[in-house]
Amino acid sequence: xxxxxxxxxxxxxxxxxxxxxxxxxxxxxxxxxxxxxxxxxxxxxxxxxxxxxxxxxxxxxxxxxxxxxxxxxxxxxxxxxxxxxxxxxxxxxxxxxxxxxxxxxxxxxxxxxxxxxxxxxxxxxxxxxxxxxxxxxxxxxxxxxxxxxxxxxxxxxxxxxxxxxxxxxxxxxxxxxxxxxxxxxxxxxxxxxxxxxxxxxxxxxxxxxxxxxxxxxxxxxxxxxxxxxxxxxxxxxxxxxxxxxxxxxxxxxxxxxxxxxxxxxxxxxxxxxxxxxxxxxxxxxxxxxxxxxxxxxxxxxx
Numbered sequence: 001x002x003x004x005x006x007x008x009x010x011x012x013x014x015x016x017x018x019x020x021x022x023x024x025x026x027x028x029x030x031x032x033x034x035x036x037x038x039x040x041x042x043x044x045x046x047x048x049x050x051x052x053x054x055x056x057x058x059x060x061x062x063x064x065x066x067x068x069x070x071x072x073x074x075x076x077x078x079x080x081x082x083x084x085x086x087x088x089x090x091x092x093x094x095x096x097x098x099x100x101x102x103x104x105x106x107x108x109x110x111x112x113x114x115x116x117x118x119x120x121x122x123x124x125x126x127x128x129x130x131x132x133x134x135x136x137x138x139x140x141x142x143x144x145x146x147x148x149x150x151x152x153x154x155x156x157x158x159x160x161x162x163x164x165x166x167x168x169x170x171x172x173x174x175x176x177x178x179x180x181x182x183x184x185x186x187x188x189x190x191x192x193x194x195x196x197x198x199x200x201x202x203x204x205x206x207x208x209x210x211x212x213x214x215x216x217x218x219x220x221x222x223x224x225x226x227x228x229x230x231x232x233x234x235x236x237x238x239x240x241x242x243x244x245x246x247x248x249x250x251x252x253x254x255x256x257x258x259x260x261x262x263x264x265x266x267x268x269x270x271x272x273x274x275x276x277x278x279x280x281x282x283x284x285x286x287x288x289x290x291x292x293x294x295x296x297x298x299x300x301x302x
Contacts, residue, residue, distance in 0.1 A: 030114025
């Protein structure tokens with residue numbers, strides 16, 4: 001059931017995915033996508049490992065507030081602007097905390113994928129008292145600004161997204177989702193309708209269509225971070241990255257792990273940017289291990 005948290009004038013759609021009584025875990029999805037792109041199988045793996053899992057739609061995505069009146073433009077133009085076109089990256093971190101407040105969570109584990117990973121990192125910097133652990137997957141360093149982000153991005157693959165053209169029909173939306181998943185997947189993976197149908201059908205029930213609003217995506221990626229460096233993160237951290245990620249270079253994960261004191265780095269062979277089924281138990285095991293080590297105080301910090 002969809003619920004709403006509020007950060008100022010922005011409403012944030014969120015959903016309790018199960019595991020009540022377990023340790024609070026907030027999922028933050030990436031650019032242009034709704035919370036429905038978190039696979040059921042991954043959520044089930046996390047719930048089985050004693051997490052209470054909640055996911056939300058970032059502003060300008062899913063059922064959360066879309067700032068249609070704010071300027072958009074291309075993602076590259078948004079990166080080059082000196083000021084945020086609609087809101088700041090700090091606002092995005094405050095959104096995560098607003099969802100935690102709505103759940104009555106004083107502190108939570110954070111797991112962010114892609115852009116959601118950058119938001120998770122920044123939340124750990126800006127709101128250190130609210131974060132138990134922080135895990136990122138397929139993310140760029142959250143403290144890298146402007147065009148310097150591009151050093152971590154596979155530009156040819158990014159350009160391929162702009163060429164996708166599918167009609168806005170049920171069949172076209174499914175074809176679009178399949179095309180996006182294939183662009184995000186490892187070259188070793190074969191993805192088809194069965195890998196994305198659950199996401200598309202859940203969005204369709206609510207009148208949603210991911211990857212259909214480039215102006216909103218530009219506002220998300222153009223949000224400027226004016227906060228501190230990743231070295232300020234005190235929470236135990238885990239950096240996950242697919243070795244075959246065709247969108248974000250592995251160097252991004254290495255730099256995140258190097259910047260956060262004591263961070264654990266796991267590079268997954270044969271894994272791309274898409275959260276495919278072979279990653280689900282691996283990621284859940286790693287996140288559980290991080291939480292357990294944090295609880296016992298056995299993490300080695302440098």
